Amino acid sequence: MTTLTLPSVLAFDRKLEPSDALMYSGNWENINTNKEWQAIELFDRRNRAVKSNFKQEILDDEDELQKQIAEANLAWGDDAGLNHEHDTLKLSFTLRIINGLNQPSVCNKVEFESVYREKIASYVESGIEELANRYAYNIANGRFLWRNRVGSQKVKITVNHSSLSEPLIFDAYDHSLKNTSSEHKSVMILAQLIQKGLATDESVLLTIDAYSNLGKGQRIWPSQEMVLNSVKGEKSRHLFSLNGIAAMHCEKIGNALRTIDDWYPQFSETQSPIAIEAYGSVTQRGVAYRSTKNDFKSLLLKWLNAEGNDGITEDDKHFVVAMLIRGGVFGEGES
Template sequence: MSEEKNLKTASVLSFERKLDPSDALFFSGNWSDKDDDKAWQPIHLREKSVRGTISNRIPSKTGDDPIKLKAAIEKPNLQTVDVATLPFDSDTLKVEFTLRVLGGVGEPAACNSMEYRSKLVATISHYIDTHGLDILGNRYAANLANGRFLWRNRLGADAISIQITRLSGEESTLVGVFDALAHPLRQFEEKSVSEELEALAKLITAGLAGQEHVLLRVKAFIRMGAGQEVFPSQELLLDKGKSTKSRFLYSVGQDEKAIAAIHSQKIGNALRTIDTWYPDAEINGPIAVEPYGSVTTQGVAYRQPKAKKDFYSLLDAWVLKDKEPVIEDQHFVIAVLVRGGVFGDAS
């Protein structure tokens, strides 16, 4: 009992992510050719120079000087940007990536305290034995079926078809074909609403449980219209250097053969957007599973430590103090472990 009372969080504690997506590549073609892989051509980036206007807020010092204000708002805003578009003989974007589902949920990749590791593994094992991983598997499957991973490319689409196959060696087996626009983004069903979605959810759950080797290929076909702009990931420039380009888009490959793509991290963020257990979830909808419920685009962290709803407060109460969180918070803690990360107490 004395060891239990003195149990402390390991200073070295990390978990590998269990949903491991690749980058998602962009191809162009026509809706009628969805089943013909040879009909699809890679989408390449190109540069465009535009003459825009000044539309940002003017500093108050400049605004107080009529001459400076006139000069600031009348001068053109010259920009060079990356763009990616469908050709004018293609009406459909194809986005393709692979997804590995790994087992060993709750087993640390690194932990320098055997006592803490034993207690943690026992706690997570009890959760899995009691509740299983079905809730998480259903939600990850739903985010594949609804096309959340397409981000801005999903908006305004005429139709979206998502084909998911399971890869095993050189063989592939169709898991399901989903109409993404028929699946909601703001809510999750506790049980799958179709046989195909249920099969996908069971497959992901089995992969997380370590019962099967699961490797999926995801192909999303988005009918947008001929010549329409498509939206790969935008690169974050920490050091712009001498470049005059104001927007860099992500691509895979070199020079002319580089293919427009979405970062694997952005795909992973979309797949783990399953947290509806945080405060105010009914208003804001699902957010990505993060230790503090951080949504950087909103500048908000929905799981504040002072409310004891953040990952660390919940995990410490569960493992160190044997205070079992409510079931919704248990789901959240396990989802963070599926996400992976470094969680040691280095203080």
């Protein structure tokens, strides 16, 4: 058998497509109704703050340091919070689960695609259930709320689908962020829906609402926009909104849903799952947990070049397929 190499052109479409998430203000007692929720609008916050971050040359010059400390640090940016009569944040988005794992969206090497189709078909029959459960678990635990989950008194998640007679309801705190899967009955039902979307021709669209009981008037955390070449003296923090409603980026929701990688070598030390990335990159920590031996491309080629369905462990197969679900451009030379 000829050793396969990566095609020069290889790409996979994303299979989990969350929408942007809109943010509303209301009260916990009204989480079972849609009538009492008020769209949250951004507002400007201007503060006269204290400078506390200096270059080393300033720290070495006592006179200049004292001069700069005496100057105010004028801060101007977007902010958002609950109405002062409301105690609960509602976050709403939809999630589309798309099939098509059986073939790349683009591949210019016939031999590669032929072997890929054979291997992935076998995996979908036996292994996709594990990934579906992990994605379902990250919906149930409300990981996608990010800072809006931290310190909340109560967090409830509801999931609707056309096949359900009533919504699936989860108490997020019953599902620890340190774990990645569960045999909880409602998690299993949700996992079956996700598995159906990934493995069959039936499209699946979920409607997801999360309720976080933060306290009256509490600050909430929309996504922050990246601003290039910000002008000094202008607004320095720009938050995301849609049609005037505070919101979270679909990319941020997606990152939370794919935080299922507890197969990387250092997990026994960190005890923290990371998002599915080709090299296990965690930018907040400045670390890439997957070396060139257990990164996505290395494991994919090792799997495809192995006889039968061996070559890599089941955990490595889960990681590889999770990367395919994540999607991306993976041709030779692409990174």
